[in-house]
Amino acid sequence: MIQTLRNMSVVVLSVFIFISNTAIAQTDLVVRGSGRLYPIGVPQLCLQSGETGAVREIPEVLARDLDISGYFEVLNPNAYVETPGKCADSPDGYAYSDWSVIGAEGLVRGVVVEDDDELKVQLFLHDVQKQKIVLGKEYDGHKTQAREIAHRFANEVMRFFTGEDGVFGSKIAFSTRIGRFKELAVMDMDGTGERQLTDEKGLAMSSSWGPAGQVLVYTSYRQRMPDLFMINTLDRKVKRVTRGTGLEVGAQFGPDGKSLLASQTFGKESHLVLFDLEGRLKRRLTAVPGVIDVSPKWSPGFRKIAFCSNRSGGPQIFTMDASGQNVKRISFVKSNYCTSPAWSPLGDRIAFTCRADGGFQIFSSNVDGSDALQLTSVGNNEDPEWSPNGKYLAFSSTFGRGRTYNIGIMRYDGSNIKQLTNSRTGNMDPAWGPIPR
Amino acid sequence: MRLTRLLRVAGRVVLLAGILMLVAACSCRTKRGVANIPMAEEGSILKDVYFAFDSYDIDTTNRSILQSNAMWLKENTESRFVVEGHCDERGTPEYNMALGQKRAQAVYDYLRGLGIGASRMSTVSYGEELPLDPRHNEVAWSKNRRAHFRIER
Structure with missing residues (x-):
């Protein structure tokens, strides 16, 4: 140890x-x-x-x-x-x-x-x-x-x-299927050094790194109901964050690592909210009755938020100000189902997943939705996540074979796809950590 | 006579030791952590309801299933239960978590409307994580897009 x-x-x-x-x-x-x-x-x-x-x-x-x-x-x-x-x-x-x-x-x-x-x-x-x-x-x-x-x-x-920072030596966390459970694991971004972080015999998912690259916030059923938890990836100590009766998922650390942006589904409503690190509700950012608002992602600098909402019918990608004002739809790629946005650390692009070509594919567009490009076309590809230098995307993919997902990375333009893991039971939902100093 | 008593005492000691071992085994199991999520199961007394892709609408078929479930619940007023919301494997796990919660909540709300007490019911979403049918085709998917009733007592 x-x-x-x-x-x-x-x-x-x-x-x-x-x-x-x-x-x-x-x-x-x-x-x-x-x-x-x-x-x-x-x-x-x-x-x-x-x-x-x-x-x-x-x-x-x-x-x-x-x-x-x-x-x-x-x-x-x-x-x-x-x-x-x-x-x-x-x-x-x-x-x-x-x-x-x-x-x-x-x-x-x-x-x-x-x-x-x-x-x-x-x-x-x-x-x-x-x-x-x-x-x-x-x-x-x-x-x-x-x-x-x-x-x-x-x-x-x-x-x-x-002339830019490389990302070699950074970590990628992800969910790995073990039996009927999902646990968190972490590896180097070249696919080596994989180790299991949790042993909860439940569902551990939707992880996201703290700014120092040591702590992950994630959704866990370790208390049998879905709540937010934090795990220290070095000593594996776990801290409970929320204690709600609803569902909290898709959390991401805010400025200085002092708050958590997340989706909360509780009763009839599904909102984007801000919690403090003790799980106390600081602010409710969206409030459209009866819809799903999920997967909020900060822009670099924390001035805007991209998210997924079905407020216009099927799920689509929207952006809004950090206050919750000025909501705009940005996904217009001839699909009735677009989810899981990710805002580039360079600020200029948003990647997301859409149902297309009979499967699920990764797209990216300018932050106003213009210049949308389809980056993948083989098999099913989901959950894009930018590298800290904005040059690569990690994602879950079937790599054109069967239904088992593994983690891959590609360049921002969809070229040079590399499969990083080779699990027979499935790895999904990557979270890319910061560049090590 | 003395031998019989001795045997009886010995029998008790063995029984006690057996119980102790059982308790130890159980607590050991708990310490290591038994599952924190249930096994997927099909509705029996209370029937499952099924949904269209990306939908949490309670349609007319669902209504009649829920009405007959409500009749049973009104006759068995002691029973408490969890409404589980589930999705098929297609789509993003995170969105499906929220979708499953919406499905569970829609069922909960409908049963409330039929007079089932809120204190008897709770909801939970398992998203796409607990498929009833693990296959990857439309037959499996339509079975997996469901709300399931787990009777607690």
């Missing part, structure tokens, strides 16, 4: 650029988005001392991250000419021709020193055509932190190419 906690707690690493080359930031490398993928080699690292498997694990994790990103084509290691794990006298003391000959334009290589369970890892990004190093980082960490080191360098590579 202590070991687990240690792994889960904030990774302490010294990170600094240690090569002082004036030409570092000067490069012609261009990222071409979802068009042509940038061919890159990620070979086994050089092991300078010790006997750690990190020399293989780090490039594997890195390669997977770069593949998921949708910007890179990681070249097949079987095609590499250079001897795996080759060491040289200096970071650029290798033959670039070994890499240009197999079509690599980029190359990540590095050196690992293992000393008494501690790792010192140097990683370099090379521009193969210009035959020079364009990015270098050094990391110190415990030998169990090889994955984190790989994710951190993947984020550096993404920042180098796109």
Whole structure:
């Protein structure tokens, strides 16, 4: 348990650029988005001392991250000419021709020193055509932190190419079906490190992260009726939030993590409401008799709210001001059933699910409903959730096979779909945590 | 004589030990947590009512089922029950939670109108989570879009 906690707690690493080359930031490398993928080699690292498997694990994790990103084509290691794990006298003391000959334009290589369970890892990004190093980082960490080191360098590579924060190393929480129950689980966003959080033998669902990336708010039947609870993902301690006789579902933390926006169905009415963290009702935001208002989602900056309502017939997506005023329908995609909105952290798009093509598909549009695009078309796809940098969407999908849902991610434009989990009983309803600091 | 008494005492000790073990086993089970949600079950004495996709309307078929359920409830005034709202698997789990609650509430309201006391009834939604028929076709879906009566006593 202590070991687990240690792994889960904030990774302490010294990170600094240690090569002082004036030409570092000067490069012609261009990222071409979802068009042509940038061919890159990620070979086994050089092991300078010790006997750690990190020399293989780090490039594997890195390669997977770069593949998921949708910007890179990681070249097949079987095609590499250079001897795996080759060491040289200096970071650029290798033959670039070994890499240009197999079509690599980029190359990540590095050196690992293992000393008494501690790792010192140097990683370099090379521009193969210009035959020079364009990015270098050094990391110190415990030998169990090889994955984190790989994710951190993947984020550096993404920042180098796109100028934006990467999302590697962030967490995705989701509901997983175990027998007839639904429990919460969490994994890294590359699909690894999955672990079950709850063992309630009930229904644990609709989770959403607190701003520090440690606590999840969710709906649980652990007291046999649906109420909101919070769980600390590190020690798994659970705190009850609401004690109503109605249904509270779809909660999301508000500004500073001090309030909860949720849907409450009680008696004849279904409202969007604000609770404080003790479950006391602060404010009722909607009040249309007889309808369903559900799945409220803050805009970045907490000025507006997107939600799902059947006030105009079937469920559709609406936006309103944080006060509850100025309600506007924004989904107009020829579907009588649209649910589960998600507001991009970049503020410009809202993703949602609609019944279309005989199944359920994910769409996104501008926040006023214009420029609606269908992002998925194979099987059933539901519950989109933006990555913290607004570049990707996590979602539940049948991936075109049967009826069992699993978690996948894709780029914001629907390209580069990757299946992350492979449960035979089902995983659904992803919640993407913040970027680790 | 003394032997008989000894045997009787021994018998009692064994019985007591047995009971203790049973109690221990039960409390152990509780500690680990028995299920917090019920098994899906089909209506028997009180019949289930069924709904159209994405609907919580009490139509004429539902009304006659609920009227005969109400007759039984009026003859069995001691019974308390939960109205469970359920949905088919299609659509988003979160929306279906709210939809199931609406279905349970619609049934609750209709029974109130027929004179069934509020103190005897409560509602709960299980959304799409407790299908009666686990298959993935229209026959299963139409069975799963239901309100079910779980008699508590």
